[in-house]
Amino acid sequence: MATRDMSRWETAICRVVSDGDTEEIIVRGHRMSELIGKLTFAEMMFLMLQGKLPTQPQARTLDALLVASIEHGIAPPSMIARCYASYGTPIQAAMAAGVNAFGDRMGGLGEQMARLLVERLALHAKGSPLSDALLRREAEAIVDEARRAGTRVPGFGIPLHGADPRAPRVLDVARREGTFGDYCRLGMEIEAALARARGGKGVPMNIDGVGAVVALDLGFDWRATRVFLITPRTVSFAAHFLEEQDQDTTWRHLPAGQINYTGREPSS
Amino acid sequence: MATRDMSRWETAICRVVSDGDTEEIIVRGHRMSELIGKLTFAEMMFLMLQGKLPTQPQARTLDALLVASIEHGIAPPSMIARCYASYGTPIQAAMAAGVNAFGDRMGGLGEQMARLLVERLALHAKGSPLSDALLRREAEAIVDEARRAGTRVPGFGIPLHGADPRAPRVLDVARREGTFGDYCRLGMEIEAALARARGGKGVPMNIDGVGAVVALDLGFDWRATRVFLITPRTVSFAAHFLEEQDQDTTWRHLPAGQINYTGREPSS
Amino acid sequence: MATRDMSRWETAICRVVSDGDTEEIIVRGHRMSELIGKLTFAEMMFLMLQGKLPTQPQARTLDALLVASIEHGIAPPSMIARCYASYGTPIQAAMAAGVNAFGDRMGGLGEQMARLLVERLALHAKGSPLSDALLRREAEAIVDEARRAGTRVPGFGIPLHGADPRAPRVLDVARREGTFGDYCRLGMEIEAALARARGGKGVPMNIDGVGAVVALDLGFDWRATRVFLITPRTVSFAAHFLEEQDQDTTWRHLPAGQINYTGREPSS
């Protein structure tokens, strides 16, 4: 592989040109100086990742998703950022450790769901809404496949909590704004199919799953799913880091009583 | 130290209560379900970090700052995120490596400036704007101190570029919105004092410096200065990561011709 | 899931007991105070990961593998650690960024190979060396499968370099020490099968591949394969970080001429 010259870089995202005393920054075909003071962060984020500006309903839906994902208390990954504060790291290290903790079981489930749904719907015509019947069939196929494989459908079910109030609220905003499209509808069909498979007992789409379908209906790449969790959560990392610093804690660790040693003892 | 029980955690940021089948999330005294669909990301970020909602001018100024800091081309730290893509890491690892790269010479200078300015103005009465004369004296003291120490005033001067168009644009927004306060004014006085000290040749406040003074005038803690660079830039990390993945590059490295070995050769 | 109590932790690796004024540290059934001054680092690493002490030939083979993986010039991931130094991060951040860069295309290929080989040989009887004929059949099946899937066998071929002198040297040490077992033999059979499939043109096992088979023959878990690259390379990260700091470079970035903007220009 790699006959490509690795010292050459190519990008369609941004051009920075220093021309003597002045510099020009073009982002996705727009002058940065014209975007500042005009766009909200959500609009700019949309432009960065999709290369075009969102409609107002799209921007408001994205804001709802970002707001919903910003905070969830002293739980992972913000818990990690607080630990770091107590170990005396700089703030960016704590934020990085929080970001890096978004593994396959934290945030990753939304990405897995997004990928799965994109692959399923890739076979069908684009441009016009898919029929309810088709989405129902796809949903049943997805649920069936998971059941046969003995796995869960990623993005559904809430392992640690009662019903998460964020998920339905974000879907409400998508409905209100008219951005509730094929992927959101497929998500609801999967929810219904899961309930039927379990004799009525619901397994609601969780916030990871809602983030996935809402972002897909906004037009984002499935590979960006995790970003809508990570970027807002960096604010939580910062807030918790600073609060922990204010408390001047030293070296967050487990009480000895919570640890059980099951290994060998020295022979003598 | 540490008689404090490290298994106890305390926070005023967020409360999550699972009550049987439902969960309630309170953020800074607000129900999360009431914030979703109502606040923009910038407003929510303000609430998270300050514990109160911003005014509309404050929110618009924060949006301007976030938009300005989102992208600067294939330069560090986004360059690092692209390298990671070529090494086959997951997206969150690339974003984490970008975040963690905000060291004392990248983003850190804004924080150093914010701290310096807060310490200087801490001595003066709060609540009403400080006089021009007082700010000028402080600015001159800061420039003088740096000159005597043989250092630069952090947040001024643009090592690699011509004049950065982002910095004056963000200040314009602050002026327009009426959020241009004592810290922005002090920044301008330092710029003027630097010009006088150099016989007229300007050393403009750069985007790190502008971020610092604007954030301080919005009421943020100086320790949060870096956050206004890091959080928006995570979007750039994601965009560059995905673009590099699309290009399917393998293992970004330096051309051998750019590396010069100055060490010993084997004796035989 | 998760009826398990997540506040309880269990480990067979280490027990630390503070008993009033003294503390006792037991590692894998040995008193730490008896290991210090007695074991080399490689012996201790073996004990940590396998729960038992190595033989002298095993320890010497592990040392050879660690030495071989410690350094490879200003290339990724050590290049990343140097960049970090120029951005003014602390040393641990630079080391962390180097570690985190070991993605699926850097170091990960050795792990993929190790997993593949373990899965193939899991079907066969353990305890006595496998026959040449059996290993040859397995090697051919592996090569055939990769060919049909249109992929490479991980751990073979050297994308960027000429023949890497480290790989054969580590295998020599394994032969000399008598630790050259079924996995090393299978690796050589794959090399031979690849050569036959290509009409004689060799595709040698690279250092990632050699690391994988040597570590497996030493008894390590395939999931630890990456560790034998990462742990020694942290020394390289430190050495390059300090050298870059001594050079007092500012902000490693790409020359503008190496970047090509392919995006849109502003419409006006």
Place this chain on the structure above:
Amino acid sequence: MATRDMSRWETAICRVVSDGDTEEIIVRGHRMSELIGKLTFAEMMFLMLQGKLPTQPQARTLDALLVASIEHGIAPPSMIARCYASYGTPIQAAMAAGVNAFGDRMGGLGEQMARLLVERLALHAKGSPLSDALLRREAEAIVDEARRAGTRVPGFGIPLHGADPRAPRVLDVARREGTFGDYCRLGMEIEAALARARGGKGVPMNIDGVGAVVALDLGFDWRATRVFLITPRTVSFAAHFLEEQDQDTTWRHLPAGQINYTGREPSS
């Protein structure tokens, strides 16, 4: 700053030359192929960081230090690596998060001590051992300065444990091997001065402090102090990551009962 060409890199650590089909790797003036199978990891680490081979007593002392620092149970930073395993990250991400956690209050104290001691002894003649009287005066000055500043001398005292058995054991090895030099002696003098200042009650040099003085007497740069904690501890990160993976835990978090919300409640 930065007229220097940032696309040029210079190093005295390693030269890699690909010459057609073969590659040569020179590390610190030695051919890599001659080092593999000859050096232990500790010897190679010494060569990498100091540019010369250690004596046998130096290598054995370094081994003792690395062994002592490899493991300390389910405590930070290994606790972080276990959390990451439960979040479903790859092993290198968990190792990176462990490394990045070595902040100013974890590992950083040894570096602060090393720097302090190097600055104090920089004023005195090198090459021959310093007199007991001089070291005692320096120790008293250091203790006095800390007392007046209301701070601790970094590297002394063990906040969370009883007497750490590792620290005296590593010093014993240094004594046995004849590598117990001016810095170790100064460390002991500080210990004695602290005891005198407290009316006899000892404040022993902890493992961070011992690591600092032993590494300095081995000839290492004070800026490398943290490396002797980080590099060995990466093995612990891997061991704990794999054990946690085997336990298949889901999402390590705090029990709700350990978290206390002190913030505002919604007004209605």
